[in-house]
Amino acid sequence: MVMPQIKEVAGQAGESPVDNAVVARGVSKTYGTVEALRNLSLEFPRGQLTSLLGPSGCGKTTLLKIIAGLLEPTSGEIEVNGKPVKGPGPDRAFVFQDFALMPWASVIRNVAFGLELRGVAKSEREAIAEKYIREVGLSGFEKAYPHELSGGMRQRVGLARALSVDADVLLMDEPFSAVDEQTRRKFQEDLLRLVENESKTFIFVTHSIEEAVYVSDQIAILLPRPSRVSEIIRPGGFRQKGADAIRRDPEYLDIVDRIWASLRSYVD
Amino acid sequence: MTVFGYRLPAMSSLILWGILWEIVGRSGLTFFIPPLSDVFSTLISVIGTKPFLKALSETAYAFSMGVLASILIGIPVGILMGKNRLLDELLLPWVNMFLSAPLTALVPVLMVLFGFGMKSIIITTTLFAIWIIILNARAGVMQINRSLVEMARCYGATPLVAFYKIYFWAALPEILAGVRIGVIRAVKGVIIGQLLISIVGFGALFELYANNFLMAHFWAVLLVLFALAFTVSEILAYLERRVSYYAASR
Numbered sequence: 350m351v352m353p354q355i356k357e358v359a360g361q362a363g364e365s366p367v368d369n370a371v372v373a374r375g376v377s378k379t380y381g382t383v384e385a386l387r388n389l390s391l392e393f394p395r396g397q398l399t400s401l402l403g404p405s406g407c408g409k410t411t412l413l414k415i416i417a418g419l420l421e422p423t424s425g426e427i428e429v430n431g432k433p434v435k436g437p438g439p440d441r442a443f444v445f446q447d448f449a450l451m452p453w454a455s456v457i458r459n460v461a462f463g464l465e466l467r468g469v470a471k472s473e474r475e476a477i478a479e480k481y482i483r484e485v486g487l488s489g490f491e492k493a494y495p496h497e498l499s500g501g502m503r504q505r506v507g508l509a510r511a512l513s514v515d516a517d518v519l520l521m522d523e524p525f526s527a528v529d530e531q532t533r534r535k536f537q538e539d540l541l542r543l544v545e546n547e548s549k550t551f552i553f554v555t556h557s558i559e560e561a562v563y564v565s566d567q568i569a570i571l572l573p574r575p576s577r578v579s580e581i582i583r584p585g586g587f588r589q590k591g592a593d594a595i596r597r598d599p600e601y602l603d604i605v606d607r608i609w610a611s612l613r614s615y616v617d
Numbered sequence: 618m619t620v621f622g623y624r625l626p627a628m629s630s631l632i633l634w635g636i637l638w639e640i641v642g643r644s645g646l647t648f649f650i651p652p653l654s655d656v657f658s659t660l661i662s663v664i665g666t667k668p669f670l671k672a673l674s675e676t677a678y679a680f681s682m683g684v685l686a687s688i689l690i691g692i693p694v695g696i697l698m699g700k701n702r703l704l705d706e707l708l709l710p711w712v713n714m715f716l717s718a719p720l721t722a723l724v725p726v727l728m729v730l731f732g733f734g735m736k737s738i739i740i741t742t743t744l745f746a747i748w749i750i751i752l753n754a755r756a757g758v759m760q761i762n763r764s765l766v767e768m769a770r771c772y773g774a775t776p777l778v779a780f781y782k783i784y785f786w787a788a789l790p791e792i793l794a795g796v797r798i799g800v801i802r803a804v805k806g807v808i809i810g811q812l813l814i815s816i817v818g819f820g821a822l823f824e825l826y827a828n829n830f831l832m833a834h835f836w837a838v839l840l841v842l843f844a845l846a847f848t849v850s851e852i853l854a855y856l857e858r859r860v861s862y863y864a865a866s867r
Contacts, residue, residue, distance in 0.1 A: 419767050437771045449768035453786045453860070463772040466782075514772065 370395040370518055370550035371416060376425035378411055384575035385411045388425070391578055393518075397566035398544045398551035402558065402608065404615045408576030409554045410522055416552060417443050417520050429518060439467070442511035444521040448503045450495040456482065457491040459506050463514035474513075481509040485539075501532035518550045525560065533560070540564050558608045562601055570608060572615060580611065651833040660837035668822065669838075675818035679735060680807045683742025684800055691747045691799070692792055695754025696784050705755070716748040720806070724813045738810035738817075745806025746799035753795025757788025790860050797853035804846040 371393035378386040385408040393399045401409040414420040416427050418437040427434040429441060442463065450459050457478050458465070464474035482491055485505040495503055504524055511519055525533040541564060544551055555561050561568050562584060572579040584604055595601055619625065635653055642652030663669050698705045698712075724741055731737040765787060769779040785792075811820025819838060826835040 414767075417771055419770060437773060439773060441771075443768065443771040445764045445768060447762070447764050449762065449764040451765065451783070451786065453789070466769075466773045466778065510772075 367392070368395045369393060370430060371552065372428045373412070373416070374426050374428070376412065376415060376422045376427065378408070378415060378420065379423050386415075386422070387575035387577055389571075389577055390425075391569055391581075393550055393552055394567065395550050396544075396548050398540075398553055398564055399567045399569060400553045400555055400561040400565040401569050401571055402555055402561040403571035403576070404573055404612060405556060407571040407573035407615075409571050412571075412576070413520050413522050413552060413554050416518075417441055419443075439514065440516055441518045441520055442514050442516035444504075444507050444511045444519065444524045446523040446526055448495070448500075448507045448527070450503055450506055452495050454494075455491065456487065456493050456495070456498070456506050459495065460509045460513055463510055467514070477513050478509070481513045482506075484512065485509045499532075501528045501536070504528055504536070512547070516549070518552065521551065521553045523554050523556065526556070537564050558605050558612070559596075562604050562608070563595055568604075568608070570611065582608070648830065649832055651836065655833045656836045656840065659833040660840060663834060663837055664841070672818045672822050672838075673841075675735075676807055676811065679738040679742055679810065679818065680803060682739045683807060684746055684803050686739065686743045687747035687750055687799055687803070688796060690743075691750030691795075692754045692785075695751040695792075695795070696758050696780065696788060698751065699755040699758025699761075699788070700784065708751075709755075712748050712751050715744070716752065720744050721809055721813070724810065728814050733814055735817075737814045738807060741810035741814070742803045742806040745809075746803035749802060750792075750795040750799040753791045753798070754788055757791025757795075758784055760791075761787045790857065793853060793857040793860060797850055797857060800849050800853060801846060804842070804849075808842070 369392045373389060373391045373393075376386055376389045377384070389408075389412065391399075391412075401412060403409050411420065415422050416429075416434065418434050418441070429438070451462065454462070457475055460482055461469075461474040461478035464477060469477075479491065482488060485508050487502060487505050487509065490498065490502065495506065498506070504527070507524070511521075525536045528536065537560060540551075540553075544564075544566075553561075553564065565584065568582045568584070569578050570580045570582065571577070582604060585600065590598060638650065638653040642650050642655065694708070698708055720741070723744065724737075727737045727740055727744075731740055761784065765783060766779065769783045774782065808819060808823075811818045812823065813820075819842060822838050823835065826832070826838065
């Protein structure tokens with residue numbers, strides 16, 4: 350019941366064979382008797398941002414953690430760059446909802462931590478970390494500690510850490526949900542630029558419809574109990590119009606309405 | 618505290634108690650309490666003597682070896698218990714039992730097992746200190762933010778690397794609190810060990826002074842011990858405060 354729909358949508362969108370960075374094939378996950386994901390299949394085109402959108406409890410974070418290799422699927426498999434996922438790997442980096450910064454370490458050590466774990470020499474990894482700290486706009490805070498930073502700044506540290514390991518795939522678990530509204534808008538604009546400039550594949554979990562439509566090349570709508578992909582939406586024309594114009598674009602507003610209409614009945 | 622608008626320095630209440638002690642001592646109420654001034658002059662005369670220095674070095678050796686052993690064993694065991702459910706189920710009842718057990722009663726058994734020497738004293742000290750260190754390290758690990766652990770795995774940390782780069786540091790505030798309490802308990806352990814097992818160190822001095830009714834000497838040595846224990850505990854409390862800045866934000 351789910352599969353034909355995906356094929357149909359994919360058929361509309363894919364005028365040429367798409368290069369997928371990540372593919373999920375028939376992924377199921379059960380916790381004891383609870384079925385979190387059932388036979389979920391989804392493709393993540395390279396260099397694009399795919400959002401996983403759905404009501405809470407729809408298993409979007411579970412799917413993301415399975416892709417990250419942090420959780421093992423009960424059945425099915427994930428392929429990254431054509432290779433099956435066996436566990437965490439250097440081809441993927443994760444941005445956490447609660448930032449997951451080491452409170453005892455300075456910003457620069459936090460950003461360089463991924464490289465530290467890979468055994469990169471200190472001077473080299475700090476040079477790389479400094480570059481990405483600059484890129485996320487935190488220059489001057491290299492020696493600061495996480496507790497001295499605001500929520501938004503902490504997530505910039507988390508983002509810089511994910512960027513500095515230079516992974517092909519960036520997995521973001523509701524990265525902006527713990528920051529305030531203004532910061533979130535700024536983040537969303539920055540994210541659009543990031544997707545454009547870095548040739549990386551982004552997988553973005555969110556529960557905000559507006560956020561998903563704003564930042565995504567492709568939106569997978571997940572419905573709960575058990576989780577499955579109900580629809581894939583690929584926003585079209587408005588994405589080239591620039592960050593400021595998107596929120597006023599009729600197509601943007603239409604898609605937001607359409608998604609709300611299909612999710613409405615699942616909100617309790 | 619302020620009295621009549623004057624700000625009193627910390628622990629100035631000790632002066633009051635010192636004066637009370639002096640009065641009770643001078644009144645000659647009991648031979649057990651000599652005047653504080655006598656205690657202090659005895660302290661000064663005793664402190665450079667050979668038996669005192671020998672007792673001090675013996676006690677310091679047993680104490681530091683016992684504390685070292687309980688830290689080196691206690692922290693990793695506690696962290697492992699916090700990480701591993703099976704190990705936790707296996708060990709936790711024992712840890713809880715030994716924590717509250719009257720360990721003094723075990724000392725004779727230790728004497729049989731390990732002889733009447735320094736070894737038994739060190740083991741007694743360890744037994745006094747280690748359990749609370751284990752429990753605190755365990756509690757520290759159990760409250761670690763899960764995403765911090767996932768972060769380490771995600772970015773490629775092996776279990777061993779995660780152990781000393783994440784678990785240890787994340788649990789450090791609790792670990793230090795445990796070490797501080799453990800050290801205070803170790804002071805008890807080392808003295809009890811010295812008194813019961815072999816008459817060496819301060820144990821020997823206590824025995825000697827008490828048997829000969831040398832109360833001023835007795836109190837002098839006791840004051841030295843109290844001061845040492847207090848100093849060690851304050852140093853650890855200082856370290857604890859230095860890491861407490863991140864205790865709330867893990």
